[in-house]
Amino acid sequence: MKRHLLSAADLSYDDAILVLDTAEELAQVSERTIKKLPTLRGRTVVNLFFEDSTRTRTSFELAAKRLSADVITFSAKGSSVSKGETLKDTALTLEAMGSDAVVVRHSWSGAPANLARWIRGSVVNAGDGTHEHPTQALLDAYTMRRRLGRLEGLRVTIVGDILHSRVARSNVLLLSTLGADVTLVAPPTLLPVGVGSWPAQVSYDLDAVLPKSDVVMMLRVQRERMGPAGEQAAAYFPSAREYSRRYGLDVRRVATLADEAIVMHPGPMVRGMEIAPEVADGVRSTIVEQVANGVSVRMAVLYLLLGGSDSAIGSPS
Amino acid sequence: MTAAPPPSPVPARARLARPVSGDPAAARPVLSSADVARVIDRMAHELLEKTRGGDEVVLLGIPTRGTTLARRLAARVHAFAGLTVPSGSLDITLYRDDLRLKSPRALESTDVPAGGVDGALVVLVDDVLFSGRSVRAALDALADLGRPRAVQLAVLVDRGHRELPIRADYVGKNIPTSLQETVHVLLAEDDGRDAVLLGPADAVREDRARP
Numbered sequence: 001m002k003r004h005l006l007s008a009a010d011l012s013y014d015d016a017i018l019v020l021d022t023a024e025e026l027a028q029v030s031e032r033t034i035k036k037l038p039t040l041r042g043r044t045v046v047n048l049f050f051e052d053s054t055r056t057r058t059s060f061e062l063a064a065k066r067l068s069a070d071v072i073t074f075s076a077k078g079s080s081v082s083k084g085e086t087l088k089d090t091a092l093t094l095e096a097m098g099s100d101a102v103v104v105r106h107s108w109s110g111a112p113a114n115l116a117r118w119i120r121g122s123v124v125n126a127g128d129g130t131h132e133h134p135t136q137a138l139l140d141a142y143t144m145r146r147r148l149g150r151l152e153g154l155r156v157t158i159v160g161d162i163l164h165s166r167v168a169r170s171n172v173l174l175l176s177t178l179g180a181d182v183t184l185v186a187p188p189t190l191l192p193v194g195v196g197s198w199p200a201q202v203s204y205d206l207d208a209v210l211p212k213s214d215v216v217m218m219l220r221v222q223r224e225r226m227g228p229a230g231e232q233a234a235a236y237f238p239s240a241r242e243y244s245r246r247y248g249l250d251v252r253r254v255a256t257l258a259d260e261a262i263v264m265h266p267g268p269m270v271r272g273m274e275i276a277p278e279v280a281d282g283v284r285s286t287i288v289e290q291v292a293n294g295v296s297v298r299m300a301v302l303y304l305l306l307g308g309s310d311s312a313i314g315s316p317s
Numbered sequence: 318m319t320a321a322p323p324p325s326p327v328p329a330r331a332r333l334a335r336p337v338s339g340d341p342a343a344a345r346p347v348l349s350s351a352d353v354a355r356v357i358d359r360m361a362h363e364l365l366e367k368t369r370g371g372d373e374v375v376l377l378g379i380p381t382r383g384t385t386l387a388r389r390l391a392a393r394v395h396a397f398a399g400l401t402v403p404s405g406s407l408d409i410t411l412y413r414d415d416l417r418l419k420s421p422r423a424l425e426s427t428d429v430p431a432g433g434v435d436g437a438l439v440v441l442v443d444d445v446l447f448s449g450r451s452v453r454a455a456l457d458a459l460a461d462l463g464r465p466r467a468v469q470l471a472v473l474v475d476r477g478h479r480e481l482p483i484r485a486d487y488v489g490k491n492i493p494t495s496l497q498e499t500v501h502v503l504l505a506e507d508d509g510r511d512a513v514l515l516g517p518a519d520a521v522r523e524d525r526a527r528p
Contacts, residue, residue: 018423025408025424034461039411303411307421 003314004116004123005301008134008174010315016178019313020142022300023293029066030295039307040069046099047073048090049126050106055267055291056126056136060103063298069306072099087111088118095119101306104128109166122305122314130164130192130225136266137170139297141178143286144215146293147262152179157209158200159185159247160219160274163192163236164226167266168219172200183209187247189236190221206247210256217264218249218275240273250276254284262286344501344516347492353473353504353511356489357386360471361393363487365400368438373466375437376404379455380425382444385506386473390442403430407441407462409454429462439465440486444502446472449483474513476500 004010011019029035045064049057057073064071072094085093087106094102101122104112109129116123127133145151156175162168162184175182176199183201184191195202203209210216221243223230237243249263257263263275263284271277280287304312348356365371371394378387384406391404408425410416441455452470459468471487476494492500492515501514 022424025426028427032462036461037411038457039416304421307411307416308419309417310420312421 002120002122003305003311003316004112004125005134005305005314006112006116006123006125007132007315008137008170008177010134011138011174011177011313013177013179015313016138016141016174019138019297019300019304020145022304023138023142023296026299026303027293027296029299030292035066036068037066038068039303040064040067043069043100043306044098045069045071045101045103045302045306046094047071047126048094048102048104048106049074050076050087050104050111051127053105053127055294056105056133059291059294060124060126060135060298063295063302064103066295066299067302067307069100069302087114091115091118095121101302122311124301124305127166129166130169131166132170132173133166133266134170134174135294135298135301136167137174138301139290139294140167140171140217140264140266141174141180142297143264143290143293144180144262147286147289148214148260151175154180154214155183155212156180156215156217157183157185157213158217158219159206159249161190161221162186162195162219163190164222165219169198171217172198176200183213185209185247187237187243207253207256210253211258213257214261215264216249216257216261217266218269219266220268220270220274244273248274248276249279251278254279254282257284264290266290344499344514346512347500347515348490348513350511353489353513356473357389358393358397360473360487360489361390361397364390364440364471365394365398367469367486368440371398371400371402373436373438374402375430375432375434375439375465376402376442376471377407377429377434377439377455377459378404378442379451380406380408381507382473382502382504383442384428385504386444386471387440387442388506389504390440390471403432405430407455407458409451409458412454412457414450414454427458433463434459434465435463437465438467438469440469440471442471444473444504445500446470446475446483446485446488447478447500449479449481452483453481473502474500 047060061071061073099121103124103126104115105126106128109131111128112123112125125134158168172182183203185203185206223233226232265287269275368374376387376391378384387404391402394402405428406426408427410422410424469486472485473489475485475488475491499516503510503512505511
Protein backbone atom coordinates (compact mmCIF):
# COMPACT_ATOMS: atom_id res chain seq x y z
CA MET A 1 0.00 0.00 0.00
CA LYS A 2 1.26 3.45 -0.90
CA ARG A 3 1.55 5.91 1.92
CA HIS A 4 2.20 9.62 2.28
CA LEU A 5 4.19 11.96 4.47
CA LEU A 6 1.82 14.87 5.02
CA SER A 7 2.41 15.72 8.65
CA ALA A 8 5.09 15.09 11.23
CA ALA A 9 2.25 13.54 13.22
CA ASP A 10 2.05 10.75 10.60
CA LEU A 11 5.25 9.35 12.06
CA SER A 12 5.20 7.09 15.09
CA TYR A 13 8.27 7.00 17.34
CA ASP A 14 9.52 3.89 15.55
CA ASP A 15 8.89 5.41 12.10
CA ALA A 16 10.79 8.56 13.01
CA ILE A 17 13.75 6.62 14.40
CA LEU A 18 13.74 4.43 11.29
CA VAL A 19 13.99 7.54 9.09
CA LEU A 20 16.85 8.95 11.18
CA ASP A 21 18.75 5.63 11.24
CA THR A 22 18.26 5.17 7.49
CA ALA A 23 19.46 8.73 6.87
CA GLU A 24 22.54 7.99 8.96
CA GLU A 25 23.53 5.16 6.59
CA LEU A 26 22.58 7.12 3.47
CA ALA A 27 24.75 10.06 4.56
CA GLN A 28 27.78 7.92 3.67
CA VAL A 29 26.75 8.03 0.03
CA SER A 30 27.34 11.79 -0.04
CA GLU A 31 30.94 11.21 1.00
CA ARG A 32 31.72 8.73 -1.78
CA THR A 33 33.19 9.40 -5.20
CA ILE A 34 30.13 7.84 -6.83
CA LYS A 35 27.21 9.49 -5.08
CA LYS A 36 24.56 7.23 -6.50
CA LEU A 37 22.45 4.25 -5.49
CA PRO A 38 20.34 2.15 -7.88
CA THR A 39 17.47 1.86 -5.41
CA LEU A 40 14.74 3.88 -7.15
CA ARG A 41 15.74 3.11 -10.73
CA GLY A 42 12.78 3.49 -13.04
CA ARG A 43 10.65 5.38 -10.53
CA THR A 44 9.50 8.89 -11.27
CA VAL A 45 9.35 11.63 -8.67
CA VAL A 46 7.61 14.90 -9.49
CA ASN A 47 8.57 18.01 -7.57
CA LEU A 48 5.59 20.33 -7.66
CA PHE A 49 6.52 23.74 -6.29
CA PHE A 50 3.82 26.39 -6.19
CA GLU A 51 5.85 28.54 -3.83
CA ASP A 52 9.37 29.88 -4.10
CA SER A 53 12.01 27.62 -2.65
CA THR A 54 15.70 27.09 -3.17
CA ARG A 55 16.95 24.66 -0.61
CA THR A 56 13.95 22.36 -0.27
CA ARG A 57 13.44 22.00 -4.01
CA THR A 58 17.10 21.33 -4.83
CA SER A 59 17.41 19.10 -1.79
CA PHE A 60 14.50 16.86 -2.86
CA GLU A 61 15.77 16.88 -6.44
CA LEU A 62 19.25 15.79 -5.39
CA ALA A 63 17.88 13.17 -2.96
CA ALA A 64 15.74 11.57 -5.68
CA LYS A 65 18.61 11.68 -8.19
CA ARG A 66 21.06 10.07 -5.76
CA LEU A 67 18.60 7.18 -5.54
CA SER A 68 18.45 6.98 -9.37
CA ALA A 69 14.81 8.09 -9.68
CA ASP A 70 13.76 10.16 -12.68
CA VAL A 71 12.93 13.65 -11.45
CA ILE A 72 10.70 16.26 -12.96
CA THR A 73 10.67 19.63 -11.27
CA PHE A 74 7.80 22.01 -11.80
CA SER A 75 7.45 25.47 -10.52
CA ALA A 76 4.17 27.31 -10.75
CA LYS A 77 5.72 30.11 -12.74
CA GLY A 78 6.00 28.97 -16.32
CA SER A 79 3.54 26.09 -15.94
CA SER A 80 -0.12 25.69 -16.84
CA VAL A 81 -0.96 26.92 -13.36
CA SER A 82 -0.26 30.48 -14.50
CA LYS A 83 -2.86 29.86 -17.22
CA GLY A 84 -5.50 29.06 -14.61
CA GLU A 85 -5.27 25.29 -14.22
CA THR A 86 -6.47 23.97 -10.86
CA LEU A 87 -4.31 21.98 -8.47
CA LYS A 88 -6.41 18.89 -9.10
CA ASP A 89 -6.06 19.08 -12.88
CA THR A 90 -2.33 19.63 -12.59
CA ALA A 91 -2.08 16.61 -10.29
CA LEU A 92 -4.13 14.35 -12.58
CA THR A 93 -2.01 15.40 -15.55
CA LEU A 94 1.14 14.41 -13.71
CA GLU A 95 -0.45 11.15 -12.61
CA ALA A 96 -1.34 10.36 -16.23
CA MET A 97 2.35 10.67 -17.08
CA GLY A 98 3.10 7.92 -14.58
CA SER A 99 4.59 9.59 -11.54
CA ASP A 100 5.21 7.37 -8.50
CA ALA A 101 5.49 10.19 -6.01
CA VAL A 102 4.70 13.87 -5.84
CA VAL A 103 6.67 16.22 -3.63
CA VAL A 104 4.53 19.29 -3.19
CA ARG A 105 4.97 22.77 -1.81
CA HIS A 106 1.95 25.04 -1.82
CA SER A 107 0.89 28.24 -0.14
CA TRP A 108 -2.42 26.64 0.91
CA SER A 109 -2.39 24.71 4.15
CA GLY A 110 -3.81 21.29 3.36
CA ALA A 111 -3.00 21.24 -0.37
CA PRO A 112 -0.85 18.08 -0.03
CA ALA A 113 -3.64 16.32 1.89
CA ASN A 114 -6.04 17.05 -0.96
CA LEU A 115 -3.50 15.86 -3.49
CA ALA A 116 -3.15 12.60 -1.58
CA ARG A 117 -6.85 11.93 -2.12
CA TRP A 118 -6.70 12.63 -5.85
CA ILE A 119 -3.69 10.64 -6.97
CA ARG A 120 -2.52 7.05 -6.57
CA GLY A 121 1.18 7.72 -5.86
CA SER A 122 2.78 8.81 -2.61
CA VAL A 123 2.60 12.46 -1.63
CA VAL A 124 5.34 14.16 0.35
CA ASN A 125 4.54 17.51 1.92
CA ALA A 126 7.42 19.90 1.25
CA GLY A 127 5.70 22.76 3.06
CA ASP A 128 2.05 23.78 2.90
CA GLY A 129 1.15 27.35 3.87
CA THR A 130 1.50 27.89 7.59
CA HIS A 131 0.68 24.24 8.31
CA GLU A 132 3.56 21.74 8.14
CA HIS A 133 6.97 20.91 6.74
CA PRO A 134 7.69 17.40 8.01
CA THR A 135 11.00 16.74 6.23
CA GLN A 136 12.42 19.94 7.73
CA ALA A 137 11.49 18.67 11.19
CA LEU A 138 13.16 15.34 10.38
CA LEU A 139 16.37 16.96 9.23
CA ASP A 140 16.36 19.20 12.30
CA ALA A 141 15.94 16.18 14.60
CA TYR A 142 18.66 14.38 12.65
CA THR A 143 21.01 17.35 13.08
CA MET A 144 20.30 17.53 16.83
CA ARG A 145 20.91 13.81 17.28
CA ARG A 146 24.17 13.97 15.32
CA ARG A 147 25.48 16.97 17.24
CA LEU A 148 24.22 16.14 20.72
CA GLY A 149 23.90 12.36 20.55
CA ARG A 150 20.32 12.12 21.79
CA LEU A 151 16.80 13.51 21.45
CA GLU A 152 15.13 12.15 24.57
CA GLY A 153 14.92 14.92 27.18
CA LEU A 154 16.63 17.47 24.92
CA ARG A 155 15.52 21.04 25.70
CA VAL A 156 14.68 22.71 22.40
CA THR A 157 13.73 26.39 22.22
CA ILE A 158 12.05 27.65 19.05
CA VAL A 159 12.11 31.43 18.73
CA GLY A 160 10.31 33.82 16.40
CA ASP A 161 7.32 33.88 14.07
CA ILE A 162 5.60 30.74 15.35
CA LEU A 163 2.26 31.94 13.96
CA HIS A 164 3.29 31.61 10.32
CA SER A 165 5.79 28.82 10.76
CA ARG A 166 5.13 25.36 9.35
CA VAL A 167 8.64 24.48 10.52
CA ALA A 168 7.70 25.22 14.14
CA ARG A 169 4.50 23.17 13.96
CA SER A 170 6.19 20.14 12.43
CA ASN A 171 9.10 20.39 14.85
CA VAL A 172 6.82 20.55 17.88
CA LEU A 173 4.92 17.45 16.71
CA LEU A 174 8.00 15.42 15.80
CA LEU A 175 10.12 16.45 18.78
CA SER A 176 7.34 15.61 21.22
CA THR A 177 7.03 12.18 19.58
CA LEU A 178 10.77 11.75 20.03
CA GLY A 179 10.70 12.77 23.69
CA ALA A 180 12.29 16.23 23.52
CA ASP A 181 10.97 19.18 25.57
CA VAL A 182 10.03 22.11 23.35
CA THR A 183 9.65 25.73 24.45
CA LEU A 184 8.24 28.31 22.05
CA VAL A 185 9.36 31.92 22.48
CA ALA A 186 7.65 34.73 20.56
CA PRO A 187 5.78 37.97 21.01
CA PRO A 188 2.13 37.17 21.85
CA THR A 189 1.06 38.48 18.43
CA LEU A 190 3.19 35.86 16.66
CA LEU A 191 1.78 32.84 18.49
CA PRO A 192 -1.09 30.91 16.90
CA VAL A 193 -4.50 30.62 18.53
CA GLY A 194 -4.67 27.43 20.55
CA VAL A 195 -0.93 27.17 21.08
CA GLY A 196 -1.78 26.18 24.66
CA SER A 197 -2.93 22.80 23.38
CA TRP A 198 0.37 22.11 21.57
CA PRO A 199 2.77 19.71 23.29
CA ALA A 200 5.14 22.61 24.13
CA GLN A 201 5.77 25.30 26.73
CA VAL A 202 5.31 28.95 25.81
CA SER A 203 7.41 31.88 27.01
CA TYR A 204 7.74 35.55 26.10
CA ASP A 205 11.13 36.00 27.72
CA LEU A 206 14.03 34.80 25.59
CA ASP A 207 16.74 35.71 28.11
CA ALA A 208 15.14 33.55 30.80
CA VAL A 209 14.88 30.49 28.54
CA LEU A 210 18.31 30.54 26.83
CA PRO A 211 20.46 29.23 29.73
CA LYS A 212 18.10 26.23 30.01
CA SER A 213 18.31 25.29 26.32
CA ASP A 214 20.33 22.60 24.53
CA VAL A 215 19.08 23.75 21.13
CA VAL A 216 17.97 27.20 20.03
CA MET A 217 16.13 27.29 16.73
CA MET A 218 15.66 30.75 15.25
CA LEU A 219 12.83 31.42 12.79
CA ARG A 220 12.50 34.13 10.20
CA VAL A 221 9.70 36.68 10.49
CA GLN A 222 7.56 35.84 7.46
CA ARG A 223 6.64 39.29 6.24
CA GLU A 224 5.28 37.85 2.98
CA ARG A 225 2.44 36.31 5.00
CA MET A 226 1.66 39.60 6.74
CA GLY A 227 -0.54 41.17 4.10
CA PRO A 228 0.51 42.25 0.61
CA ALA A 229 4.22 43.21 0.58
CA GLY A 230 4.35 42.72 4.34
CA GLU A 231 2.59 46.00 4.95
CA GLN A 232 0.67 44.60 7.92
CA ALA A 233 3.89 43.76 9.77
CA ALA A 234 3.30 46.71 12.06
CA ALA A 235 0.23 44.91 13.38
CA TYR A 236 2.49 42.15 14.75
CA PHE A 237 5.45 44.06 16.18
CA PRO A 238 6.37 47.76 16.48
CA SER A 239 9.55 47.72 14.40
CA ALA A 240 12.23 45.40 13.11
CA ARG A 241 14.69 46.95 15.54
CA GLU A 242 12.47 46.39 18.51
CA TYR A 243 11.78 42.79 17.41
CA SER A 244 15.48 42.17 16.99
CA ARG A 245 16.28 43.64 20.41
CA ARG A 246 13.75 41.43 22.22
CA TYR A 247 13.77 38.23 20.15
CA GLY A 248 16.95 38.32 18.06
CA LEU A 249 19.89 36.04 18.85
CA ASP A 250 23.01 38.18 19.21
CA VAL A 251 26.49 37.54 20.59
CA ARG A 252 25.54 38.66 24.11
CA ARG A 253 22.63 36.22 24.27
CA VAL A 254 24.65 33.33 22.82
CA ALA A 255 27.17 33.81 25.64
CA THR A 256 24.46 32.81 28.13
CA LEU A 257 23.96 29.41 26.48
CA ALA A 258 25.27 26.16 27.95
CA ASP A 259 28.66 24.99 26.60
CA GLU A 260 27.28 22.27 24.33
CA ALA A 261 24.21 24.16 23.11
CA ILE A 262 23.71 24.56 19.36
CA VAL A 263 22.05 27.25 17.24
CA MET A 264 19.82 26.21 14.34
CA HIS A 265 17.94 28.03 11.59
CA PRO A 266 15.86 26.40 8.84
CA GLY A 267 16.68 29.21 6.40
CA PRO A 268 16.32 31.48 4.64
CA MET A 269 17.63 33.74 7.40
CA VAL A 270 17.63 37.50 7.65
CA ARG A 271 20.99 38.38 9.14
CA GLY A 272 20.71 41.18 11.64
CA MET A 273 16.98 40.59 12.20
CA GLU A 274 16.39 37.30 14.05
CA ILE A 275 20.05 36.26 14.08
CA ALA A 276 23.30 38.23 14.22
CA PRO A 277 25.82 37.42 11.44
CA GLU A 278 28.48 36.44 14.02
CA VAL A 279 26.05 33.93 15.52
CA ALA A 280 24.99 32.49 12.16
CA ASP A 281 28.64 31.88 11.26
CA GLY A 282 29.73 30.83 14.76
CA VAL A 283 30.89 27.40 15.94
CA ARG A 284 27.55 26.60 17.55
CA SER A 285 25.67 27.20 14.31
CA THR A 286 24.47 24.11 12.43
CA ILE A 287 22.90 26.07 9.58
CA VAL A 288 25.11 24.71 6.78
CA GLU A 289 25.06 21.21 8.29
CA GLN A 290 21.25 21.29 8.26
CA VAL A 291 21.29 21.77 4.50
CA ALA A 292 23.65 18.82 3.94
CA ASN A 293 21.63 16.65 6.32
CA GLY A 294 18.47 17.57 4.43
CA VAL A 295 19.60 15.55 1.42
CA SER A 296 20.26 12.41 3.50
CA VAL A 297 16.96 12.68 5.35
CA ARG A 298 14.98 13.19 2.13
CA MET A 299 16.74 10.20 0.57
CA ALA A 300 15.62 8.17 3.59
CA VAL A 301 12.01 9.37 3.26
CA LEU A 302 11.89 8.61 -0.48
CA TYR A 303 13.46 5.19 0.04
CA LEU A 304 11.07 4.25 2.85
CA LEU A 305 8.02 5.46 0.90
CA LEU A 306 8.94 4.21 -2.58
CA GLY A 307 11.73 1.66 -2.23
CA GLY A 308 9.58 -1.45 -1.85
CA SER A 309 6.29 -3.03 -2.74
CA ASP A 310 4.63 -0.81 -0.15
CA SER A 311 5.66 2.01 2.16
CA ALA A 312 7.41 1.53 5.49
CA ILE A 313 6.39 4.87 6.97
CA GLY A 314 3.70 7.52 6.72
CA SER A 315 -0.07 7.82 6.71
CA PRO A 316 -2.33 5.71 4.49
CA SER A 317 -4.48 7.28 1.78
CA MET B 318 -9.03 4.68 -1.20
CA THR B 319 -7.61 1.78 0.78
CA ALA B 320 -8.55 1.25 4.41
CA ALA B 321 -5.90 1.67 7.08
CA PRO B 322 -4.47 -1.59 8.41
CA PRO B 323 -4.67 -2.23 12.14
CA PRO B 324 -1.66 -0.62 13.85
CA SER B 325 1.18 -3.07 14.10
CA PRO B 326 2.41 -3.70 17.65
CA VAL B 327 5.81 -4.73 16.30
CA PRO B 328 8.45 -1.97 16.40
CA ALA B 329 9.45 -0.61 12.99
CA ARG B 330 12.98 -1.88 13.17
CA ALA B 331 11.86 -5.43 13.92
CA ARG B 332 9.10 -5.19 11.33
CA LEU B 333 11.71 -4.43 8.70
CA ALA B 334 14.42 -6.78 9.85
CA ARG B 335 15.44 -9.60 7.59
CA PRO B 336 13.49 -12.60 8.84
CA VAL B 337 15.31 -15.66 10.07
CA SER B 338 13.15 -18.31 8.52
CA GLY B 339 12.36 -21.72 9.89
CA ASP B 340 12.56 -22.81 13.46
CA PRO B 341 16.10 -23.39 14.73
CA ALA B 342 14.72 -25.65 17.44
CA ALA B 343 13.51 -28.19 14.87
CA ALA B 344 16.83 -28.16 13.01
CA ARG B 345 19.63 -30.71 13.32
CA PRO B 346 23.25 -29.63 13.82
CA VAL B 347 25.62 -30.08 10.90
CA LEU B 348 28.57 -28.27 12.46
CA SER B 349 29.20 -27.99 16.18
CA SER B 350 30.83 -25.06 17.88
CA ALA B 351 34.25 -26.78 17.69
CA ASP B 352 33.67 -27.58 13.99
CA VAL B 353 32.89 -23.94 13.23
CA ALA B 354 36.14 -22.83 14.90
CA ARG B 355 38.17 -25.42 12.95
CA VAL B 356 36.52 -24.45 9.67
CA ILE B 357 37.27 -20.76 10.20
CA ASP B 358 40.88 -21.61 11.09
CA ARG B 359 41.21 -23.57 7.86
CA MET B 360 39.68 -20.77 5.83
CA ALA B 361 42.15 -18.32 7.35
CA HIS B 362 45.04 -20.59 6.33
CA GLU B 363 43.64 -20.96 2.81
CA LEU B 364 43.27 -17.22 2.57
CA LEU B 365 46.91 -16.70 3.49
CA GLU B 366 47.94 -19.37 1.00
CA LYS B 367 45.84 -18.17 -1.94
CA THR B 368 46.65 -14.50 -1.45
CA ARG B 369 50.37 -15.20 -1.00
CA GLY B 370 50.57 -13.98 2.56
CA GLY B 371 47.47 -11.81 2.72
CA ASP B 372 49.04 -8.65 1.33
CA GLU B 373 46.59 -5.87 0.36
CA VAL B 374 43.66 -8.02 1.46
CA VAL B 375 40.50 -6.27 2.71
CA LEU B 376 37.76 -8.42 4.22
CA LEU B 377 34.23 -7.12 3.67
CA GLY B 378 31.39 -8.99 5.35
CA ILE B 379 27.77 -8.92 4.25
CA PRO B 380 25.71 -8.06 7.37
CA THR B 381 24.90 -9.44 9.80
CA ARG B 382 26.77 -12.73 10.12
CA GLY B 383 29.10 -12.12 7.19
CA THR B 384 30.47 -9.11 9.06
CA THR B 385 31.06 -11.24 12.16
CA LEU B 386 32.79 -13.91 10.06
CA ALA B 387 35.00 -11.28 8.39
CA ARG B 388 36.09 -10.06 11.82
CA ARG B 389 36.84 -13.61 12.95
CA LEU B 390 38.80 -14.43 9.81
CA ALA B 391 40.86 -11.26 10.31
CA ALA B 392 41.56 -12.29 13.92
CA ARG B 393 42.66 -15.79 12.87
CA VAL B 394 44.88 -14.43 10.08
CA HIS B 395 46.47 -12.17 12.67
CA ALA B 396 46.99 -15.11 15.02
CA PHE B 397 48.61 -17.29 12.31
CA ALA B 398 50.66 -14.74 10.37
CA GLY B 399 50.88 -11.70 12.64
CA LEU B 400 49.31 -9.74 9.83
CA THR B 401 46.59 -7.15 10.42
CA VAL B 402 44.02 -7.49 7.66
CA PRO B 403 41.42 -4.71 7.62
CA SER B 404 37.85 -5.94 7.92
CA GLY B 405 34.56 -4.12 7.49
CA SER B 406 30.99 -4.52 6.39
CA LEU B 407 29.11 -3.89 3.18
CA ASP B 408 25.34 -3.44 3.29
CA ILE B 409 23.66 -4.72 0.14
CA THR B 410 20.05 -3.77 0.93
CA LEU B 411 19.86 -0.92 -1.58
CA TYR B 412 21.36 -3.10 -4.33
CA ARG B 413 19.11 -6.15 -3.91
CA ASP B 414 17.11 -7.34 -6.90
CA ASP B 415 14.02 -8.12 -4.82
CA LEU B 416 13.63 -4.66 -3.25
CA ARG B 417 10.35 -4.09 -5.03
CA LEU B 418 8.83 -7.35 -3.88
CA LYS B 419 8.78 -6.38 -0.20
CA SER B 420 8.42 -3.46 2.17
CA PRO B 421 11.51 -1.27 2.38
CA ARG B 422 13.92 -2.74 4.92
CA ALA B 423 16.01 -1.01 7.54
CA LEU B 424 19.57 -0.56 6.34
CA GLU B 425 22.51 -2.38 7.87
CA SER B 426 25.75 -0.59 8.39
CA THR B 427 28.37 -0.16 5.69
CA ASP B 428 31.78 0.26 7.21
CA VAL B 429 34.66 0.34 4.76
CA PRO B 430 38.14 0.24 6.36
CA ALA B 431 40.00 3.57 6.23
CA GLY B 432 42.26 2.58 3.35
CA GLY B 433 39.29 2.07 1.01
CA VAL B 434 39.05 -0.66 -1.61
CA ASP B 435 40.93 0.87 -4.55
CA GLY B 436 43.67 -1.50 -5.66
CA ALA B 437 42.94 -3.93 -2.81
CA LEU B 438 42.20 -7.63 -2.98
CA VAL B 439 38.70 -7.58 -1.54
CA VAL B 440 37.40 -10.79 -0.05
CA LEU B 441 33.61 -10.70 0.35
CA VAL B 442 32.46 -12.78 3.30
CA ASP B 443 28.99 -14.24 3.85
CA ASP B 444 27.52 -16.96 6.01
CA VAL B 445 25.57 -18.99 3.43
CA LEU B 446 25.97 -19.10 -0.34
CA PHE B 447 22.65 -20.06 -1.91
CA SER B 448 21.18 -18.43 -5.02
CA GLY B 449 24.17 -16.11 -5.42
CA ARG B 450 21.95 -13.04 -5.54
CA SER B 451 23.40 -11.50 -2.38
CA VAL B 452 26.84 -11.76 -3.87
CA ARG B 453 25.64 -10.19 -7.11
CA ALA B 454 24.26 -7.28 -5.10
CA ALA B 455 27.51 -7.05 -3.12
CA LEU B 456 29.56 -6.86 -6.34
CA ASP B 457 27.41 -3.94 -7.51
CA ALA B 458 27.70 -2.19 -4.14
CA LEU B 459 31.46 -2.72 -4.21
CA ALA B 460 31.78 -1.20 -7.68
CA ASP B 461 30.26 2.03 -6.33
CA LEU B 462 32.85 2.18 -3.55
CA GLY B 463 35.90 1.95 -5.76
CA ARG B 464 37.93 -0.36 -7.98
CA PRO B 465 39.51 -3.32 -6.21
CA ARG B 466 42.43 -5.13 -7.87
CA ALA B 467 40.43 -8.34 -7.56
CA VAL B 468 37.43 -9.69 -5.68
CA GLN B 469 37.15 -13.10 -4.02
CA LEU B 470 34.37 -14.75 -2.07
CA ALA B 471 34.49 -16.61 1.24
CA VAL B 472 31.44 -18.40 2.69
CA LEU B 473 31.02 -20.57 5.74
CA VAL B 474 28.43 -22.78 4.05
CA ASP B 475 27.75 -23.46 0.38
CA ARG B 476 24.33 -25.06 0.11
CA GLY B 477 24.08 -25.12 -3.69
CA HIS B 478 21.11 -24.11 -5.89
CA ARG B 479 22.86 -21.21 -7.61
CA GLU B 480 20.77 -18.97 -9.83
CA LEU B 481 23.69 -16.91 -11.09
CA PRO B 482 27.16 -17.77 -12.40
CA ILE B 483 28.87 -17.21 -9.06
CA ARG B 484 31.21 -19.49 -7.08
CA ALA B 485 33.13 -19.13 -3.85
CA ASP B 486 36.93 -19.07 -3.52
CA TYR B 487 36.87 -20.25 0.10
CA VAL B 488 34.18 -22.61 1.36
CA GLY B 489 33.94 -23.66 4.99
CA LYS B 490 31.59 -26.55 4.35
CA ASN B 491 29.64 -27.79 1.36
CA ILE B 492 26.20 -28.90 2.53
CA PRO B 493 24.06 -30.52 -0.13
CA THR B 494 20.49 -29.44 0.55
CA SER B 495 17.09 -29.71 -0.97
CA LEU B 496 15.15 -26.54 -1.67
CA GLN B 497 12.77 -27.53 1.13
CA GLU B 498 15.51 -27.30 3.75
CA THR B 499 16.91 -24.26 5.54
CA VAL B 500 20.43 -23.62 6.73
CA HIS B 501 20.97 -21.56 9.87
CA VAL B 502 24.40 -20.26 10.72
CA LEU B 503 24.62 -19.26 14.38
CA LEU B 504 27.55 -17.22 15.64
CA ALA B 505 28.29 -16.45 19.27
CA GLU B 506 28.45 -12.65 18.72
CA ASP B 507 25.01 -12.58 17.09
CA ASP B 508 23.22 -15.65 18.41
CA GLY B 509 24.94 -16.60 21.67
CA ARG B 510 26.57 -19.78 20.30
CA ASP B 511 28.39 -21.17 17.27
CA ALA B 512 26.65 -23.81 15.15
CA VAL B 513 25.37 -24.62 11.69
CA LEU B 514 21.91 -26.17 11.65
CA LEU B 515 20.04 -27.85 8.85
CA GLY B 516 16.29 -27.61 9.25
CA PRO B 517 13.22 -28.94 7.52
CA ALA B 518 11.84 -25.75 6.40
CA ASP B 519 8.48 -24.38 6.97
CA ALA B 520 9.44 -20.96 5.70
CA VAL B 521 11.45 -22.07 2.70
CA ARG B 522 9.66 -19.78 0.33
CA GLU B 523 10.70 -16.79 2.36
CA ASP B 524 14.27 -18.00 2.47
CA ARG B 525 14.24 -18.62 -1.24
CA ALA B 526 13.16 -15.05 -1.94
CA ARG B 527 16.31 -13.79 -0.30
CA PRO B 528 18.89 -12.94 -2.90
